[in-house]
Amino acid sequence: MTNNVLCSISTRGRYDSTLPLTLQSVATQTVPPDHLVIFDDNDDPIDLRENQMYYYLFQMLDERGIKWAVVFGERKGQHYNHQKANQMGHKWVWRLDDDTVANPDTLEILLSHTADDVGAVGGAILTPPIKTKKIEATGLIDNISSEPNIQWGYIDEVKEVDHLHCSFLYRAGIMDYNLGLSPRAFREETLFTYGLRVKGYRVLVVPTVTWHLQNAKGGIRTNIAEYKNL
DSSP: OOOOEEEEEEESSOTTTTHHHHHHHHHTOSSOOSEEEEEEOOSSOOOGGGSHHHHHHHHHHHHTTOEEEEEEOOSSOHHHHHHHHHTSSOSEEEEEETTEEEOTTHHHHHHHTOOTTEEEEEEEEEOSSOSOSSOOOOOOGGGTTTSOOGGGSOOOSOEEESOOOSSEEEETTSSOOOTTSOSSOTTHHHHHHHHHHHTTOEEEEEEEEEEEOOOSSSGGGSOGGGOOOO
16 A cells, blocks of 8 residues: 655755765654655765665665655755655655654654645654743744744644645645745745645644754755856
8 A cells, every 4th residue: 555655855965964864764664655756956966876874775765665766956946856846746745854854653643644635734843952842833824923933842732724844744736836936945835835725725733743953054054156057
């Protein structure tokens, strides 16, 4: 039986830091995705199959029956990469940043809350050290400028919200990512998940945890001048 889930990871500048931890968390899910695509946005991409650490990680994915691929990106920003994943023909896409580590049951829990009227499901996105266990927030788009993101604290019950960020499971092929944003593309996840809400789908936060190992280097923190083809 397949859940028809693609895991999409866009990476830049994190070969030797957090990306391996992200891949390990994918390989050890209690309910694994069917496919994994790594979009490599590095200026000088390498063949990860020739790196011993990645060789072992790819072997772990093979053992779990997770089909995987590395796709060289256009270096225009992760929203371009995630839009490609959005159009690959899967029912669901599990979006992960390359500095996140999902708890082993995260995908299983996210999938358990999917339904015909659900457009996206996310859990807590926690950056250690945890200073506040629960965030007092509504998750409503009208309050986006006046409250913290509800996912920055533990989620203790299922709640409908207007938008999600960072990592979540979403229904593919319904909403497009905004490709008019800059390569850093702040708020692209907000725009995308709120778009699903506007189209009539429910957006949920549920009790599960993905750890955000906020990396000072790489990703959107890369100097914008380093991006090519702009």
